[in-house]
Amino acid sequence: MTPEPASLCLGCWQNLHLPIPLRGPLSAPFRVFGIKPSRMNPNTCTICEMAFSKIMKARAVTIEATVMFADLRGYTELTQSLEQEALTSLLDTFYDDCAAAIWRYDGLLNKTIGDAVFAIFNFPVRRQDHAAEALRAAREIQKRFAAQHDQLAQTIGTSAADLGIGIGIDSGETNFGEFGQTHRDLTAIGTVVNRAARAQTVAKPGEILVTSAVRERTADMIRGDGRDYALKGFGMPVTLFSG
Amino acid sequence: MTPEPASLCLGCWQNLHLPIPLRGPLSAPFRVFGIKPSRMNPNTCTICEMAFSKIMKARAVTIEATVMFADLRGYTELTQSLEQEALTSLLDTFYDDCAAAIWRYDGLLNKTIGDAVFAIFNFPVRRQDHAAEALRAAREIQKRFAAQHDQLAQTIGTSAADLGIGIGIDSGETNFGEFGQTHRDLTAIGTVVNRAARAQTVAKPGEILVTSAVRERTADMIRGDGRDYALKGFGMPVTLFSG
Numbered sequence: 169m170t171p172e173p174a175s176l177c178l179g180c181w182q183n184l185h186l187p188i189p190l191r192g193p194l195s196a197p198f199r200v201f202g203i204k205p206s207r208m209n210p211n212t213c214t215i216c217e218m219a220f221s222k223i224m225k226a227r228a229v230t231i232e233a234t235v236m237f238a239d240l241r242g243y244t245e246l247t248q249s250l251e252q253e254a255l256t257s258l259l260d261t262f263y264d265d266c267a268a269a270i271w272r273y274d275g276l277l278n279k280t281i282g283d284a285v286f287a288i289f290n291f292p293v294r295r296q297d298h299a300a301e302a303l304r305a306a307r308e309i310q311k312r313f314a315a316q317h318d319q320l321a322q323t324i325g326t327s328a329a330d331l332g333i334g335i336g337i338d339s340g341e342t343n344f345g346e347f348g349q350t351h352r353d354l355t356a357i358g359t360v361v362n363r364a365a366r367a368q369t370v371a372k373p374g375e376i377l378v379t380s381a382v383r384e385r386t387a388d389m390i391r392g393d394g395r396d397y398a399l400k401g402f403g404m405p406v407t408l409f410s411g
Numbered sequence: 412m413t414p415e416p417a418s419l420c421l422g423c424w425q426n427l428h429l430p431i432p433l434r435g436p437l438s439a440p441f442r443v444f445g446i447k448p449s450r451m452n453p454n455t456c457t458i459c460e461m462a463f464s465k466i467m468k469a470r471a472v473t474i475e476a477t478v479m480f481a482d483l484r485g486y487t488e489l490t491q492s493l494e495q496e497a498l499t500s501l502l503d504t505f506y507d508d509c510a511a512a513i514w515r516y517d518g519l520l521n522k523t524i525g526d527a528v529f530a531i532f533n534f535p536v537r538r539q540d541h542a543a544e545a546l547r548a549a550r551e552i553q554k555r556f557a558a559q560h561d562q563l564a565q566t567i568g569t570s571a572a573d574l575g576i577g578i579g580i581d582s583g584e585t586n587f588g589e590f591g592q593t594h595r596d597l598t599a600i601g602t603v604v605n606r607a608a609r610a611q612t613v614a615k616p617g618e619i620l621v622t623s624a625v626r627e628r629t630a631d632m633i634r635g636d637g638r639d640y641a642l643k644g645f646g647m648p649v650t651l652f653s654g
Contacts, residue, residue, distance in 0.1 A: 207595075244644065256470055259591070259600065264591055266594075267591065347506055348506030351506055357490070
């Protein structure tokens, strides 16, 4: 299922034409200097996240990217009834499914926020088809979770009917970089991030909602008409398509 | 304004009775092993965040904690009109103000998510008055930002009228720990986290909204009646107080 991890950092190779070994004996001297596989994408290295400004020659840049939010529906309700161990195991499954799918399609798992995951596609690994890759990752997350749903539901009990993942995706120009002086942090910011987050909040369990921008970039991967949604923070209704 | 940083890790001292030097010549041998001030709270060390399960003897625990979300209102609109450099500088100011205030009151700046900050009080530094500390931090964030608002508004232009910070705070039992096997991450999850996040979304620029739980724990710090809000994900209206 999961492909072999890369032996060279894909980000450094693409952006700097530098071969940085991530695994095996050649990686040992690099590890001494703290250069190792990134926690955000193990096929890239910590240079890609720690030395962003050195590589990009700016603390923040505007890049074309695709942003995905995935949220575990029903988790908060379960915190009232489930044992700590079962909760941790449920969240592990969710995070691990998301990570595997995001990394498979060259995305960056930028953050986990409670029961949600925030991923960016097209950095540091550049992909022309970043919107399609994000949609593929979203579909794989839904597929992986669906395959385990019945077993999870059995472990958890009847309240698991509402258990599922809601996903929102948007694509376009995004501010990406290291923000903050005292708590420096690598992240993406902007309308695309907000729109993806809002699309995620209106997605039903098991659903993927994408914007027109994603639909345009994913050719015939999406069929069916869009629906207008009133999203908080957006004056005009936003058309979303089921992905 | 900002107090001197701690020379020993407050978390390790409180929880393990271990003196871990964070600064000065004594800290050098610790740094060789990757033990240094935490990015989430520089008065605690990376042991507190990296070796959570070793210290707590469980991957996740239920603790009493106070959770705060602070969000920079008007930022997304500004991404349409502002230069990249001005945007970065605005976000730096916001992140740095939040970090200074959170750390001053012994909170943990767990994550920044786009234009929002997520902080936890009562871990790893234990404080009986964690709800009051969170409220003090929130007030300091508002004060610091207000003091710079006019200058920021001048730099940015007239669109800065809506520029301000919305803050939500809740207090109570929270699941806290390291979740995920492949992308292991230290965070807090549960109803308290969701309620604080939702309270933040309804707070106006410059406003702090706290739940009844926070009001009860902060004695006479909060005056005035509460107002009922319909918060997404909560079946019943939630009473919030202006803090």
